[in-house]
Amino acid sequence: MPINKLKTLYFWVLLAFMSLLLPWSQAALIVRPDFMLLVLIFWLIRAPNLCNVGTAWMLGLLVDLAAGTVFGQYALTYTVTVFFAVTYQRRLVLFTGVQQLIYVFSLLLISQVMLLIIKTFAGGHFIGWMYFLPSLSGLLVWLVTMGLGLNTGGRGRAN
């Protein structure tokens, strides 16, 4: 069972990575949700034994490579975000659908704020409130996958 799950996890990670490599441009680039982090959060909720802070760090490095940013920026961002996710993972079973949505949204926001802090330290400029759009679009993706009947854990799965 875990082997099978692990394969599925790898498949989803690969898919998220490919989505990252797509030639996004203009508005799509601004709105594009962070698929990698979404997959990470999803698997963290479903199978915390397969996917933990270390996994997040490794995937963050992959994203760093693909995005051409300094090695360690996304790695640190994902590490911190997943730490928060893991801390509240046990409580999540009691969450209802809406609570889970808020939880996921705040995780996405944490990752973006974290990245913003790192980038600002590195001499970057805040690019405006549009910067936070990926969190909203990520939430939308989460909502759609939940609507499509994907089991995202939490109390909502009973119905």
Add this chain to the structure above:
Amino acid sequence: MARHLYNKIEQQQAPAFFVRGPSPFARLAFFSVLSLALMAADTRLQYLVSLRQSLQTLLHPLQLLANAPTQLYLNTSEYFSARNILLSENQQLKKRDLMQSIALQKLNLLAVENAHLHVLLAAQNSLKESSVAAEIMYVGRDPFARKVQINRGQNHKILPGMAVVDAAGVIGQVTRVYPLSSEVTLITDTSLAMPVQIERNGLRAIAFGHGRDSNLDLPYLPTNVDIKRGDRLVTSGIDGVYPAGLAVATVKQIVSGTDKPYARIVCEPAGGVENHRQVLVVSKPQLDSITTPSITEPVKLGLNQATRSDKMQKMTNKSAKPSDAHAH
């Protein structure tokens, strides 16, 4: 998997609930420190350049796969594009070709004259540059930087620091080179500065990218500087990176307050920074001992592609004869 392993080793069956290895906080601390160390190694110490290069090469097939759908779409839409569009485009190109060949004839004459004057001035060196045509693969994914990836790299003799231009002007500079692709920082990126010159009066300045919007800034120019809206900025060539005289931007707005020592000058890039696919990577101008050019051997502009230069040669040969007669 970890759990199974743990269960095998530990005979005393602990509830799976608590089997989680090191605490999340310990993991957080460990990986955060690791990330910070990596960042330092990458930015300050430049240790990871070759690692990034090799990993990026491994990634290249995946990147091509991801680009395949858009490439296919572009190709098919090109294939099915209407005949009249192609015809009108052809006509326009012919017209432009004619205009440019006329301009080129004049230029050849000027180049020869210039070389002659250089000889008279006993200047021993002239600048020559070569170029490589490339295509933009994708726009950079980092929202904080203005970068694009092009499909030419180390294997095509691209070096970091080369200038990247399109038909209308400079668009950026090669900053990272991988074996099969390279990263170009656009002139609108905040980290890129380029020495420019106002075409009208030769005033030198340094243009910085503005980052947020696709504009350029001309900081550190006094409020009483002779600059007008619509002035064209060209590369000055004194940095030895960009060939001199390439169009960079036009002045869009000048804000000068009496309370500020410097004017705020906003410029619009001349090159299609965001909307072209084909670009040209121009090598750094190299000092070459001057060869006495003859009028029958046209000076290679560097910006011409190999396929077109043959045609040009014929044209310039034809045009060269009458002017030769004039000179004598």
